[in-house]
Amino acid sequence: MARIRSITDASIAEAAALLRAGELVSLPTETVYGLGANALDDTAVAKIYAAKNRPSFNPLIVHVPDVATARQYAQFNDLAEHVAETLWPGPLSIVLPRTEACALSKLVSAGLDTVAIRIPASPHARRLFAVADIPVAAPSANKSNRLSPTEARHVADNFGEEVSLVLDGGPCTVGLESTVLDLSTDTPTLLRAGGTAQEALEAVIGRPLARAGTDDHSPKSPGMLSRHYAPRTPLRMNAPHAEDGEALLGFGAIDGTLNLSPSGDATEAAANLFRYLHELDAMNFTGIAVAPIPEEGLGHAINDRLRRAAQK
Ligand code: TXA
Numbered sequence: 001m002a003r004i005r006s007i008t009d010a011s012i013a014e015a016a017a018l019l020r021a022g023e024l025v026s027l028p029t030e031t032v033y034g035l036g037a038n039a040l041d042d043t044a045v046a047k048i049y050a051a052k053n054r055p056s057f058n059p060l061i062v063h064v065p066d067v068a069t070a071r072q073y074a075q076f077n078d079l080a081e082h083v084a085e086t087l088w089p090g091p092l093s094i095v096l097p098r099t100e101a102c103a104l105s106k107l108v109s110a111g112l113d114t115v116a117i118r119i120p121a122s123p124h125a126r127r128l129f130a131v132a133d134i135p136v137a138a139p140s141a142n143k144s145n146r147l148s149p150t151e152a153r154h155v156a157d158n159f160g161e162e163v164s165l166v167l168d169g170g171p172c173t174v175g176l177e178s179t180v181l182d183l184s185t186d187t188p189t190l191l192r193a194g195g196t197a198q199e200a201l202e203a204v205i206g207r208p209l210a211r212a213g214t215d216d217h218s219p220k221s222p223g224m225l226s227r228h229y230a231p232r233t234p235l236r237m238n239a240p241h242a243e244d245g246e247a248l249l250g251f252g253a254i255d256g257t258l259n260l261s262p263s264g265d266a267t268e269a270a271a272n273l274f275r276y277l278h279e280l281d282a283m284n285f286t287g288i289a290v291a292p293i294p295e296e297g298l299g300h301a302i303n304d305r306l307r308r309a310a311q312k
């Protein structure tokens with residue numbers, strides 16, 4: 001069972017230090033408890049997917065204490081500024097293009113060129129982010145396909161030592177995940193209904209929202225997006241070696257141009273995946289051959305993303 005501490009100056013300081021050290025910390029927000037990790041750190045973010053048993057790399061929401069911090073990572077257009085000013089802090093996540101100098105792990109975006117950002121209303125959460133002084137990636141702190149946690153003990157019951165600390169801020173007041181609003185295109189689109197009502201959003205935006213799944217460019221689950229990241233260079237999987245002109249993206253004993261994890265550790269491989277694909281894509285190879293990744297642990301999620309990237 002993961003360790004629980006109630007909110008005090010000391011527990012906030014401990015949680016902040018653990019986050020900065022790349023550990024997982026569960027934190028209360030007004031919606032649900034989040035499973036937080038340093039959003040600047042590929043390895044820390046990969047630990048989230050491993051702990052949740054997520055079958056694929058769905059992009060994660062990045063939490064920050066204020067709009068000035070949000071602007072470092074996401075490009076705010078006029079509409080986004082207006083929505084943020086009116087509805088933040090609160091149960092609303094806004095999807096925007098990543099800034100050019102965006103220092104966030106590529107894994108939080110699952111290879112997309114956008115990022116979902118949120119300033120929670122929970123004062124405990126904002127205090128933690130301010131003390132830690134890093135952006136925090138946090139999905140709901142439940143195993144995949146399980147109920148979202150709205151009390152600290154829900155989290156502690158479901159996770160062991162892979163979660164270093166659960167901060168107990170009492171029951172969540174909203175208890176339902178944040179609304180996810182995509183403002184990265186010209187068509188404001190509701191990607192997920194949640195704690196901020198659609199009517200409230202439409203009143204602020206001044207027009208009806210498109211809904212995910214009702215038009216082509218916004219399928220229901222971003223995991224299913226066809227505009228997922230695929231390198232420009234053709235990619236093939238399960239390759240024991242490279243052909244002439246190809247890069248080899250290695251894993252374990254199969255070494256290559258780059259190696260996702262020389263020790264064959266899927267969590268390390270997940271942390272490196274998107275960054276290495278970007279690097280190889282920039283190197284003018286005729287193709288990228290990827291060594292076999294075992295279908296276990298984060299290997300499922302890695303292979304899911306590779307299959308999408310390999311699709312012609
Ligand atoms: O209330 C919440 O939102 C909680 C608390 C902890 O903040 N977090 C949460 O995260 O529910 P998660 O990972 O369970 O859900 C994130 C949602 C998913 O539907 C994901 O596909 C979508 O946000 N999302 C994240 N980044 C995105 C992006 N760049 N583009 C489109 N959708 C994105």
Ligand code: MG
Pocket residue numbers: 139140148
């Ligand atoms: Mg969830």
